Amino acid sequence: MLPLSWRSPDGSNVVVFSEHAARTMTAYIQATDTANEAGGVLIGFRRSPHLEVVDVTFPRKGDVRSRTSFLRRSPQHKKSVVTNWRNSGGYLDHIGEWHTHPEDRATPSHIDRAAWTAGGKNLPFLEVILGRQEAWVSVLTADGMVRLCPINDTAQQVHE
Numbered sequence: 001m002l003p004l005s006w007r008s009p010d011g012s013n014v015v016v017f018s019e020h021a022a023r024t025m026t027a028y029i030q031a032t033d034t035a036n037e038a039g040g041v042l043i044g045f046r047r048s049p050h051l052e053v054v055d056v057t058f059p060r061k062g063d064v065r066s067r068t069s070f071l072r073r074s075p076q077h078k079k080s081v082v083t084n085w086r087n088s089g090g091y092l093d094h095i096g097e098w099h100t101h102p103e104d105r106a107t108p109s110h111i112d113r114a115a116w117t118a119g120g121k122n123l124p125f126l127e128v129i130l131g132r133q134e135a136w137v138s139v140l141t142a143d144g145m146v147r148l149c150p151i152n153d154t155a156q157q158v159h160e
């Protein structure tokens, strides 16, 4: 399963995924040779500069999926964000995006990087790509994009 706790190399950003969010995304890893890409949005809250992902959306009817691409086209993603935002009194928001890649160690494509750094996002903004064995997790801040690394289990217990 996707590790639950991540941090930037200098420790200035910490990101935590709920077990529910991690399990939902992990279920879409492209484990077989024919599985299509999947994706959705990350819903959670900012305790700047830290982020906590509570829930995620997942592929719905209307999304365009292929082996090597995922286009979020279903209105359900935005509806989930709005419902969470309303029900939480504005606490839970759209704090990032996720998708899968059909490669063992996920690395962002040029298209991914261009989309991530396009303007109009509230920062920090989280980007997750799930590879077959290793995920890419990065956060876009005012200073640029920072790749995060998983915090090991021992450290995670201390953190909790």
Ligand SMILES: [Zn+2]
Binding pocket: 099, 100, 101, 108, 109, 112, 129
């Ligand atoms: Zn990608």
